[in-house]
Amino acid sequence: MSGGSVMNKAARGAGLRSARLAAALAVITWTSVLFYPLVFMLSGSLKSGPELTSRPWGLPRGIVLQNYAEGFLTPGLDTNMARLMLNSAIVTAGTVVLVGLFSAMAAYALARYEWTLRSFMLSCFALAVAIPGQALIVPLYRLILNLGLKDSYWALILPYTAASLPFSVVMLRAYFVGFPRELEEAARIDGCGEFGMFFRIFLPLSRGGLAVICTVAAIGAWNELMLAMTFITDPARRTLSAALVQYSGNSQTSPNEPVLFAILCMATAPIVLLFVFFQRHVLKGATVGGVKG
Amino acid sequence: MTSFCQAAITRGTGQAHERRFHGNEIVNQERKTMFPGGVFQRPGLKRGLTILLFLAPALAVMGVFLVYPIFDCFTLSISRWGGYGVPRRLWADGGRWFDNFRAVWNDPYLWTALKNNLIFTTVSTVGTVGLGFVLALALESRIRGWKFFRLAWYLPVTFAFVVVAMLWWRIYDTSGLLNKTIAAVPWLESFAEGLGWRAHFHWLRAPLGMYCIAVVAIWQYSGFPMMVILSAMDDIPPELYEAARIDGAGAWKRVWHITIPSIKETLIAIALIQVIFSFRVFDLVYAITNDWDLQVIASYMYMVQNRGEEAYGLSAAVGVIMLAVGFALALGYVFVVRAQQRKEAFA
Numbered sequence: 270m271s272g273g274s275v276m277n278k279a280a281r282g283a284g285l286r287s288a289r290l291a292a293a294l295a296v297i298t299w300t301s302v303l304f305y306p307l308v309f310m311l312s313g314s315l316k317s318g319p320e321l322t323s324r325p326w327g328l329p330r331g332i333v334l335q336n337y338a339e340g341f342l343t344p345g346l347d348t349n350m351a352r353l354m355l356n357s358a359i360v361t362a363g364t365v366v367l368v369g370l371f372s373a374m375a376a377y378a379l380a381r382y383e384w385t386l387r388s389f390m391l392s393c394f395a396l397a398v399a400i401p402g403q404a405l406i407v408p409l410y411r412l413i414l415n416l417g418l419k420d421s422y423w424a425l426i427l428p429y430t431a432a433s434l435p436f437s438v439v440m441l442r443a444y445f446v447g448f449p450r451e452l453e454e455a456a457r458i459d460g461c462g463e464f465g466m467f468f469r470i471f472l473p474l475s476r477g478g479l480a481v482i483c484t485v486a487a488i489g490a491w492n493e494l495m496l497a498m499t500f501i502t503d504p505a506r507r508t509l510s511a512a513l514v515q516y517s518g519n520s521q522t523s524p525n526e527p528v529l530f531a532i533l534c535m536a537t538a539p540i541v542l543l544f545v546f547f548q549r550h551v552l553k554g555a556t557v558g559g560v561k562g
Numbered sequence: 563m564t565s566f567c568q569a570a571i572t573r574g575t576g577q578a579h580e581r582r583f584h585g586n587e588i589v590n591q592e593r594k595t596m597f598p599g600g601v602f603q604r605p606g607l608k609r610g611l612t613i614l615l616f617l618a619p620a621l622a623v624m625g626v627f628l629v630y631p632i633f634d635c636f637t638l639s640i641s642r643w644g645g646y647g648v649p650r651r652l653w654a655d656g657g658r659w660f661d662n663f664r665a666v667w668n669d670p671y672l673w674t675a676l677k678n679n680l681i682f683t684t685v686s687t688v689g690t691v692g693l694g695f696v697l698a699l700a701l702e703s704r705i706r707g708w709k710f711f712r713l714a715w716y717l718p719v720t721f722a723f724v725v726v727a728m729l730w731w732r733i734y735d736t737s738g739l740l741n742k743t744i745a746a747v748p749w750l751e752s753f754a755e756g757l758g759w760r761a762h763f764h765w766l767r768a769p770l771g772m773y774c775i776a777v778v779a780i781w782q783y784s785g786f787p788m789m790v791i792l793s794a795m796d797d798i799p800p801e802l803y804e805a806a807r808i809d810g811a812g813a814w815k816r817v818w819h820i821t822i823p824s825i826k827e828t829l830i831a832i833a834l835i836q837v838i839f840s841f842r843v844f845d846l847v848y849a850i851t852n853d854w855d856l857q858v859i860a861s862y863m864y865m866v867q868n869r870g871e872e873a874y875g876l877s878a879a880v881g882v883i884m885l886a887v888g889f890a891l892a893l894g895y896v897f898v899v900r901a902q903q904r905k906e907a908f909a
Binding site: 287288289291292293295296299300302303304306307309310313325326367370371372374375377378379382384390396397398399400401402403404405406407408409410411412414427428430431432434435438463464467488491492493494495509510513514517526529530533536537540541543544548 | 609610612613616617619620621623624626627628629630631632634635638643645646649693696697699700701703705711713714715717718720721722723724725728729730731732733739742743746781784813814838841842844845848849860863864867874875877878881882884885888889891892893
């Protein structure tokens with residue numbers, strides 16, 4: 270990608286001024302449109318109730334940190350933000366670990382061995398990407414009840430894992446296929462067994478690919494709403510998304526807007542931090558086709 | 563949910579895209595590395611067991627939590643079930659086989675939901691891909707700080723739909739930011755009133771509401787097509803632009819005659835992905851409104867569970883419809899990609 274950009278730059282360094290101006294204008298406009306609602310949210314979370322009603326637009330006059338303290342206790346939800354985030358984090362972490370390990374193993378079998386049903390199996394995984402997971406909510410609910418998993422974290426971790434696996438396997442397989450064969454030959458000559466090959470050579474070397482699928486699975490698991498609302502009704506185990514919807518349903522009748530804004534900011538902060546921290550991998554996940562080594 | 567699936571498909575298209583553009587190179591590389599086994603791999607039972615062992619965990623989880631529920635979805639869709647106990651088959655319970663399907667088929671809200679899906683899908687697909695293209699074009703000239711903007715514009719994609727929906731509810735609400743802003747600016751107010759705006763206007767009410775919700779999706783998701791289109795633009799050989807410039811083509815002509823034709827496949831692919839995944843939208847719509855007139859198929863499926871004591875069968879029937887449409891869309895996607903590849907092969 271970077272190689273191309275340098276050449277493009279050279280080719281069009283003398284580009285028309287009007288085109289450059291239009292580009293700058295588009296960038297400024299879109300950045301303001303995109304960020305204004307976020308500024309509104311952040312500044313709203315620091316205002317007092319009356320100020321938010323009378324002057325919703327600008328920056329707060331006096332900072333009311335009380336909103337965050339109150340929001341942290343999530344009035345009306347019998348729990349607090351830390352607990353909700355912990356629940357979401359447990360579900361997300363469980364999903365990420367299972368998706369990472371299982372998809373890497375399956376992708377390894379699909380990429381490094383040749384066997385009869387291999388291409389058929391690969392098509393099955395590719396086809397399974399097309400299943401809209403939420404359409405299965407009723408049969409999944411019945412399954413969760415029958416397995417006695419309702420209100421446990423597994424009720425979410427396992428369906429999320431199943432929904433993420435097809436895409437992760439297809440993607441990691443493409444990643445494994447690109448590894449040079451000399452690597453494998455060298456390891457075999459050194460006496461590496463089948464599992465040693467996977468755990469000692471392939472897993473450590475595929476950190477980049479694993480980071481992409483894990484980030485993507487994490488975003489999905491952290492945000493999911495429909496299954497989270499249905500499979501977990503115990504307030505102490507609700508995930509953040511599900512609790513937020515419930516809170517918003519309560520608060521629309523008796524709103525304390527600044528507190529709600531504070532809750533939204535607190536719910537967004539960890540994701541923004543993770544994004545900035547893992548930006549390289551997230552961006553790669555989005556454009557992986559266009560990135561050439 | 564949506565974002566990770568989107569990335570999934572992109573991965574596939576990106577591959578296809580790359581293979582088409584750099585055909586021989588990639589194929590040769592694959593041939594060299596795909597089957598490294600050869601002399602070093604022991605054939606036989608032990609090898610078969612190893613393969614099975616590597617595949618087993620993934621297949622087990624997917625089998626139980628993805629494939630089995632598909633079959634169960636069909637049986638539940640012809641059953642009466644209230645979320646507890648044993649579902650009873652309709653024909654054994656004084657009903658007919660397809661009563662659930664008949665009930666949702668005759669429910670006007672199903673058709674409202676499908677119509678809303680159509681509006682949402684069309685507006686958000688055209689909006690995100692169109693805007694994504696414009697934004698990618700703006701960054702493609704390598705404007706100062708383009709790396710920062712690329713990152714910043716992608717940021718909302720990672721937000722929870724729930725958070726975004728609750729934020730935008732505060733904007734669209736009758737006493738929300740939008741109405742207050744319009745009321746506060748005199749010329750804007752008179753202009754809006756000319757278009758039929760009144761104080762405390764209900765933005766989130768049919769028929770306008772669905773478009774307003776689609777705008778939220780455009781706001782949140784344009785960064786994703788932007789990213790994909792930008793990387794496709796970087797693959798265009800600079801010689802093409804060079805030649806066009808020597809021929810005296812202006813900037814706009816170069817966009818029209820070189821950029822767009824060169825990334826046509828990517829544009830089609832990303833549009834199809836947006837169609838497939840905006841069809842699945844749930845969180846955004848459900849969290850922003852509970853108006854039956856403004857639901858989409860997924861939220862209709864969720865809300866129909868509360869229609870009476872034993873309405874889970876209805877929901878399963880909607881689930882079957884959703885699965886069918888979802889698969890049809892995915893097959894359409896595969897079909898278009900295949901057709902493109904065939905065209906390339908003959909070209």
